[in-house]
Amino acid sequence: MNDRTFVTGRGSVNMAECDQWGHMNVQFYLARATDAQAHLAARIGLAPSRLRKEALSLRPLADRTLFKRELRGGDIHMIRSGIRAVHPEGTIDIASRMTNLVTGVESAAFDTRLALVGPDDATRPLPDDVRSAALDLSGDLPEMPAPPPMAAVQPLGAPPLDRMLLTYRGSIEPWDCDTDGVAPPRAHIARFNDAITHLFRAMALDRRALLAEGTGSAALDYDIAYHRPLRAGTAVEVRSGVLAVGEKVYHIIHHVVDSKEGFIYTSILVAALFFDLQRRKSVPIPASIRTAAERLIAHA
Template sequence: MIESFLSAVALAECDEMGHMNIQHYAGKAEAAAHVLAALGGPTARGYAQPDQMHLRFHREMLAGDRVRVMSARCDLEDGPARRPRLVHRIENVGTGLLCATAVTSYGDDAAPRAPDGALPDEAAPRSLTAPAPSGLTREEAGAAHLQRTHLSAIAAADCHADAMTIPAFLQRVSRCQSHLWSLVGFGRRQQAEAGLGTATLELRVTRLAPAPPGRALEILTGFTPPTGKALHYRHFGFDAMTGALCFIAEGVGVMMDLSTRRAVVPPIPDTQFA
């Protein structure tokens, strides 16, 4: 692997629990890919956005923690073809421990250059192993009782080459989570009063359409009631003007007791939202 990014966690990158937010793990993986593209030199192909990013979270990062990304290329064998893929290890420099992994998949051999490597066990999908759904329409989402949790305009700063980036989409998904918990009847205020918080364990984002600047993005959210401690949810990002499905974010998380830092069975009341 090669060092592809070195920085520190800013206070503005942290959530209400003081942890670096999910979109910034994705942002650091994308920053590492930009560095790899730049290190490829003037003859390398320009940076291209990944089609999919799969994140696994292992340890929390706090404001002021020093962060390093180590990267390698580990193409996926897809029948007779090979799908370009990068793996990024997001590490805490101070402790030397792995905090997250990001595996990014590309099309048309567009992945930046990096040393060859194998996909480590800690980066392999654990719960999100089935193919991402891709054919959902806005009407089908409404019929399935998915609820609107976000609506905003897409700015040029959200995009690369006139297409919204994965970190920009996850910034919106992060805001959707407050709506999600309110919809299931146990919002952020109730969680705080009970001394509880939430943590994402695994997240997969799939890009399906460009979502260019000047358009509006609408996110509809679905939730699977937990059978144990794990919480499963999906956020579908639609172009509010055309109805095209642009992004899907699938997440697995837990609710935790903030005093013991242990996962608990979420005290979620019965709900019609699913």
């Protein structure tokens, strides 16, 4: 095992963290990854006590998450993390891998770019001691190869929000946020998780009918961009659309949007599929869902 990586998380899956398809919901994968990043940050000198004392925060700018094997209620897991790169502007690229400790199979891969920010949300340079420690640990992580580029399905230019489906409307509450009052990745994903059920409805996906047929749905790949901090008390909505529909894999896009001002907080590009709930293997997209989804592509 590479001496640049460290155990940054251990835990198990609680049934309350599982969704209707029987596996751990994606928001809790991101929650585990965030916890792991905090342990790695402490190793390079950015412990929570120091961040509080110096009024600093570590914020994600981008997340790439690949879901490789599902975790179900009662499964135990471990996370190892390492620093892939330290950039001149002060951002840090962290890689984490979650493994099912019973099977030894990698369950998820996380690659995150973090920035150190002050109370004004402006990026701060890494303190000299932190930068030195991070550089000492950074480098090639052969057991954690960088993920390949996601399929180029997203159109260039500003998204046509007015033509996308309104799939969520709500607010960010204090209990959604970290101690600095900013929502962590889990809270963003929770909104997307609510939104997807409404997009599924537009795709003519009948959850009860699918369950009766023994079919479920799961995400394969998330590519997330955090454009600005999302704070408690903010009224938000999610605009969603379908980007592409293949034989088994389909791509969708969600944007968390400020309900009053209209600017985008977060964008997430998702690759997903349908699978047999008994065999836990992928299956072709049902014909009726494919037809409805293809009609929605124009809205993205």
